[in-house]
Amino acid sequence: MALKVIKYLFLGVFLLLALLLVIFVTGSKVSMDSDFSHTNATKDLPKFSPTIGNGIVNITIGDMTFRTRIAGFNGDSSKEVVILLHGFPVTSAMWVDLIGPLEEAGYRAKISLRWRML
16 A cells, blocks of 8 residues: 555656646747847847937947847936846836936936847
């Protein structure tokens, strides 16, 4: 009887691990840029300029290109810069509602650099 319980316990654990593996692999495939649409769209973004104003731009540092949201960069370098950071899996979209008020308060806003090798 105990052998039968242990057998079903191991079978249950094995099936649970297999299910978790399927969920993990499927989830990672869905969230990845498998068709490169995001990467290609990022390549078409304008390069950063201190006079560009607002929007999503690329900043190139060495061999790496970073995508970032900016606001208030209209050539006025007297404004202080506020850098807003986010962590994975959150995106820069979480700060969109704060960009306008920061710009109205006289700041330039830059949301964390999201890097991709282009």
